[in-house]
Amino acid sequence: MDFVSPVGPIYQAGTLSGNPLAMAAGLATLRILRDESPYGRLETLAARLADGLDRAASDAGIPHVVQRVGSMLTLFFNPRAVDDYEDAKRSDTRLFARFFWEMLARGVYLPCSQYEAAFVSAAHSEADIDHTVAAAAEVCRLLRPA
Numbered sequence: 001m002d003f004v005s006p007v008g009p010i011y012q013a014g015t016l017s018g019n020p021l022a023m024a025a026g027l028a029t030l031r032i033l034r035d036e037s038p039y040g041r042l043e044t045l046a047a048r049l050a051d052g053l054d055r056a057a058s059d060a061g062i063p064h065v066v067q068r069v070g071s072m073l074t075l076f077f078n079p080r081a082v083d084d085y086e087d088a089k090r091s092d093t094r095l096f097a098r099f100f101w102e103m104l105a106r107g108v109y110l111p112c113s114q115y116e117a118a119f120v121s122a123a124h125s126e127a128d129i130d131h132t133v134a135a136a137a138e139v140c141r142l143l144r145p146a
Contacts, residue, residue, distance in 0.1 A: 052133030
């Protein structure tokens with residue numbers, strides 16, 4: 001912090017920078033994360049979601065890949081792993097758009113683009129994951145290639 005203005009030469013600003021309420025909320029969140037450590041549960045839920053999305057698309061015969069790191073994941077309508085932007089551009093974004101809107105109609109709000117990641121949070125329950133997987137299975141059957 002010695003480098004940050006007004007003490008140091010680096011100016012840093014943000015909507016809630018230094019706001020006492022924001023700082024208290026941040027510290028409380030860090031304490032909860034330390035004391036209640038949700039990471040094992042997040043790993044389990046995210047794996048369950050990734051497996052369910054993979055199974056839904058596979059069962060419908062839709063070329064896809066689900067890529068996941070921890071609680072962050074993306075379903076790409078692409079038959080190969082997406083390692084960079086060039087790979088991502090080969091994904092079927094029109095199909096993903098249809099998937100997004102159909103999932104939203106079933107009460108599941110996903111990122112609206114394959115270029116964004118979905119996140120499982122500590123607030124998600126097993127029932128939330130099950131609902132999402134069931135909706136994905138229904139939507140993938142609807143979008144099944146002819």
